[in-house]
Amino acid sequence: MDNQRLLQALELDDSYRVVRVLAAHPSGTTELVSDANRGLHIRKRIPHELSNRQAWEALGKVRDQRVPRVELIYELPDALVVVCQYVVGTTVAELLSRQAHLEAYEAAGIALGVCRAASALHAQGIVHRDIAPGNVVIAPNILGDSPSNRTYLIDLGVARVRSDDVAAHDTTTLGTRGFSAPEQYGFAQTDARSDVYSIGRLLLCLLLGRMSDEVSLDIAVLSDDAVPAQLRPIIERACAFEPSARYQSAADMAADLEEAEIALGGTYVSQGGGGYRVAMPALGAEDVARRSKAPSSVGEADAGLWSRLGYAQAWATAGLIRQSLGVASWVVALCLGLTFVSVAFDSSKFTRPTDPAYFLAAGLIGLACSLIAGNELCLFFLRGGRYRDVPNRKKLLARVLLIDAAAMVLLMMLAAMILGVVDGLIKNFTAG
Amino acid sequence: MTALQPEPLTDELLQQLLDSATPEAYLAQANLPSRSLADYAHQLLEERGISRADVIRASGINATFAYQVFKGERNIGRDHAIMLAFGLRCSLVETQRLLRLAGVSELWCKVRRDAIIIFCLQHGMTRAECDDELYRLGEPTLLTSEG
Structure with missing residues (x-):
């Protein structure tokens, strides 16, 4: 193997950090590794005499959700290394x-x-x-x-x-x-x-x-x-x-x-x-x-x-919360949206931006939007498997809540901005 | 990689050994750290946050050879160990430890070539810069044409 290829392979090899060695046999080593983004993968090292690169490459072509994706194949002097999707369960x-x-x-x-x-x-x-x-x-x-x-x-x-x-x-x-x-x-x-x-x-x-x-x-x-x-x-x-x-x-x-x-x-x-x-x-x-x-x-x-399935319960709980929050937040958003529209057209309510009603409306709409966005974000992250390394229910829920809180703050600010613009437009319109 | 425990100081160990009646008595109480060159190299990698590829490039060692050294499958000669130390950005103390673990003699300031290398290490030079100095002062370079 020439130097350049080996250097590239070593660079790849060292870009993962070993979290745990799952199995070590003469026929190969299986490790749980994390990448630079803390995403988890399974890495297998198979001695060259036992490895079958052709099979792994064919496996890389399999596009089925039920088969872990082969993400990377590279060769070291003594082994074929394959990095696969890590499946939680x-x-x-x-x-x-x-x-x-x-x-x-x-x-x-x-x-x-x-x-x-x-x-x-x-x-x-x-x-x-x-x-x-x-x-x-x-x-x-x-x-x-x-x-x-x-x-x-x-x-x-x-x-x-x-x-x-x-x-x-x-x-x-x-x-x-x-x-x-x-x-x-x-x-x-x-x-x-x-x-x-x-x-x-x-x-x-x-x-x-x-x-x-x-x-x-x-x-x-x-x-x-x-x-x-x-x-x-x-x-x-x-x-x-x-x-x-x-x-x-x-x-x-x-x-x-x-x-x-x-x-x-x-x-x-x-x-x-x-x-x-x-x-x-x-x-x-x-x-x-x-x-x-x-x-x-x-x-x-x-x-x-x-x-x-014991530990996996945390996931199910999180999923259940997300699902119920999802439904609830849509309902709240719809009600608030209707209220806002009816209030907005009565422009006298929005003559001053310091009007408490203004802040209340902005806050509530922001809250509703953040519930929706938080829900979608969580679903996205849960689906995307970013939570695969969460060891227990408390930590999982804490992270879910953190995402919610972050989304809430951001969207409240956004809603306040949008309301400010709408308010300005209405005032301009009525003044003109 | 072994977990890092606080290591007993060499001087203290020596004193213990000198105070012991038998070698067994010393061996039983001393709890000697078992660390290989590969372990130490990996520890330094981790501390520096660099990859093996970086080390190989900086040291000029043949990649396959270095790979085996990192796996602990191969013994390393003195010049290669010094090159590895440059690649791992070792200080003088770390270099001496690396050389001891490689089972070769440490850098000795009474030797002309070693003195130049010590100076280069101490001044944070790269392996290439060190080779330039060695060449300038008429000493054999670390990286030879055979690699």
Whole structure:
């Protein structure tokens, strides 16, 4: 490697600060790093002999919200370095270890999200090869998204680009025991259908609330009450030993899962940009029975899921506050706007700028505008992930309030200025 | 990188050693800091807020070689260690510490070439300026044509 390229790479390498080393193995290091703007990223160093730059570059072309973006690839003398988007949330492994039990529609939604992520990868010719609970992250519910939209498929460390050489067997066995398809132990070339198998196992674990290596997949398990009838055939087909008997693509499986998710009562209807959860009417007696213990409203559903996700609650709380403030501030702004218009046209009220009514109006309008702007700002920041490094609820709320306060002061000043101009114009007009 | 603890002064340590009956007694109580050249170099990077690329450019050391030194995978010769010290903008004291950690002899003002280098370090000159001085006074430069 020539000097110039290495210097550039080192410059990039040193522009990140290591926050925490997440994993250090001979097969590579994974670090949580922060950039100059305090934004968080995941950085992987993979020794050259194990790295596959081609696969990472293909991954960089995947444009799916459920797959962490590859932001930067560079080479050091001994390793390939990849910087990826950092996804906040709880891994399914953590959920399972906490013995959290997911509702069937949540499980189906998560599996659906993984299917969509996997099919985006497959479209670029990438096989993930390690779809396992530790590599599926559920982001906290801030904007009322469905589980499938909050599911991320992470850790593409062992992803490989599909080889055209069918005879070639994978030489190394990688992946997670209990989730890897049989062919990944060296029976045949792995392809998209290996990932389908893993998703099937994942779904089963989500439903049973147990890790897969404790669960031998057979009829007894599938007839467990925890596995709803709608999902049973999907799991059976996805986990067939012969790849040819499985779903031939993750997209096929996604279609079936989507249907099952709807049947299980977990449909989400997107409303405008935000997307609020709309509970579907119950479908049949079985669903009614299930629903008696299932969440009955938007808040309950989210609270139910997020209470199980512990720390992530802060996010949900912040999201809820933002949402209610958003609605409230629009209402207040509308009322005040109407009042102002009606007062403004009665110009006698605004003969002197020192009139208390003038300041009151400016203040109130500023307040309303700032609520709106603060809301939008917060949503923007929350969406943009600037809050990913906030460790607890208090700090998160403090920051949200800080943004609100700043927006409020700014907009009050702006409103006062605008009112001053309008007042001047009115006076000019009436004087003329 | 190891966290920085207040380091016992060398003189105090020496006194402890001289007062000890056995080497074990000293080793047990002295709590010797274990620090490598790479650790120290990273510490200086952090203190100065500069990147390895800056250091490599300023020192004139081959980038791949320097990368391995920073990773602690490679030992460094005396002249390279001095160049690294220039790159890291070390003071005289820091340079001597760096040289000790590199396992090479410190700069010694009784040696003509070392004296020039000490003067340059003390006056905050760059590696290139130091090489100019060395060349002017007829001493071998730090950066040789082989790199």
